[in-house]
Amino acid sequence: MVEVKNLKKIFKLSKKDMKKEKTKQREKIAVDGLSFKAEQGQIFGLLGPNGAGKTTTLRCISTLIKPTEGEINVEGIIVEANPEMVRKKICFLTNELKLDTHFTPAYTIEYFGKLHGMDTGAIYRRKEELFKRFGVSDFENMAIGELSTGMKQKLSIAISLVHDPKVIIFDEPTNGLDIITAKSVTDYLLEMKEVGKTVIISTHIMDVAEKLCDKIAIMLDGKLSIEGTTEEICRNTGQKNLEEAFFKLYFDQASGGAANA
Numbered sequence: 001m002v003e004v005k006n007l008k009k010i011f012k013l014s015k016k017d018m019k020k021e022k023t024k025q026r027e028k029i030a031v032d033g034l035s036f037k038a039e040q041g042q043i044f045g046l047l048g049p050n051g052a053g054k055t056t057t058l059r060c061i062s063t064l065i066k067p068t069e070g071e072i073n074v075e076g077i078i079v080e081a082n083p084e085m086v087r088k089k090i091c092f093l094t095n096e097l098k099l100d101t102h103f104t105p106a107y108t109i110e111y112f113g114k115l116h117g118m119d120t121g122a123i124y125r126r127k128e129e130l131f132k133r134f135g136v137s138d139f140e141n142m143a144i145g146e147l148s149t150g151m152k153q154k155l156s157i158a159i160s161l162v163h164d165p166k167v168i169i170f171d172e173p174t175n176g177l178d179i180i181t182a183k184s185v186t187d188y189l190l191e192m193k194e195v196g197k198t199v200i201i202s203t204h205i206m207d208v209a210e211k212l213c214d215k216i217a218i219m220l221d222g223k224l225s226i227e228g229t230t231e232e233i234c235r236n237t238g239q240k241n242l243e244e245a246f247f248k249l250y251f252d253q254a255s256g257g258a259a260n261a
């Protein structure tokens with residue numbers, strides 16, 4: 001279970017950031033009073049356009065950055081009070097994971113397994129299972145520097161899961177993957193929810209959200225716009241599918257009108 005209460009994250013902007021954001025403001029409110037609860041045995045999706053605050057939210061849950069305000073509870077542990085305990089329970093897959101190019105996939109997963117305090121036998125079994133599952137076995141003894149972007153992505157997925165975490169947090173899980181690997185990832189996430197894990201993903205792809213998620217929170221400009229199942233979101237916005245509901249909420253917000261969902 002992951003519960004986020006009134007999460008707010010304000011970034012101080014450097015001159016370079018201000019230029020990039022085309023703003024005169026010295027601060028950026030990336031997440032603004034966000035609350036939601038992702039239950040065990042459920043895939044919860046944060047859906048939103050670029051810059052909506054999805055990655056920032058996931059980074060706060062994953063203990064990588066500190067919230068400015070609010071409280072996050074992961075499996076009964078308050079993130080701010082006990083980040084080390086939370087790290088044992090979660091995995092966070094992001095394309096920011098930097099892997100040492102000189103090492104092989106086999107060595108790297110062993111290294112991460114040891115960091116999680118696993119014994120050699122457990123690491124080996126997990127490596128065999130995950131490498132087979134995500135198609136890493138064929139290149140497990142090559143140098144990471146020689147791998148393609150997709151191969152590195154598959155390896156990152158396997159590494160992030162080595163310690164069999166209770167809470168799986170994937171930022172844009174299918175980004176950059178071919179359709180076969182994308183399917184193996186989504187199938188895996190569906191299996192994980194069946195065995196009672198809590199899965200949280202971020203995506204801007206409607207199809208991924210609709211097919212995969214039990215519950216969806218649509219984020220716009222750092223705020224929660226609406227939360228519910230696809231059916232609930234469609235019903236509450238009076239639209240016939242998630243994409244149309246999303247556009248209604250987006251344009252209502254852009255025009256300053258209340259989404260009223």
Ligand SMILES: Nc1ncnc2c1ncn2[C@@H]1O[C@H](COP(=O)(O)OP(=O)(O)OP(=O)(O)O)[C@@H](O)[C@H]1O
Nearest residue numbers: 011017028030048049050051052053054055056057
């Ligand atoms: N470290 C940072 N310093 C300053 N601003 C930041 C920082 N990280 C994120 N932001 C800003 O916060 C806002 C939300 O960014 P975030 O990456 O959370 O959005 P997102 O919904 O994940 O978008 P995307 O789909 O593009 O990944 C953006 O305007 C971004 O530029």
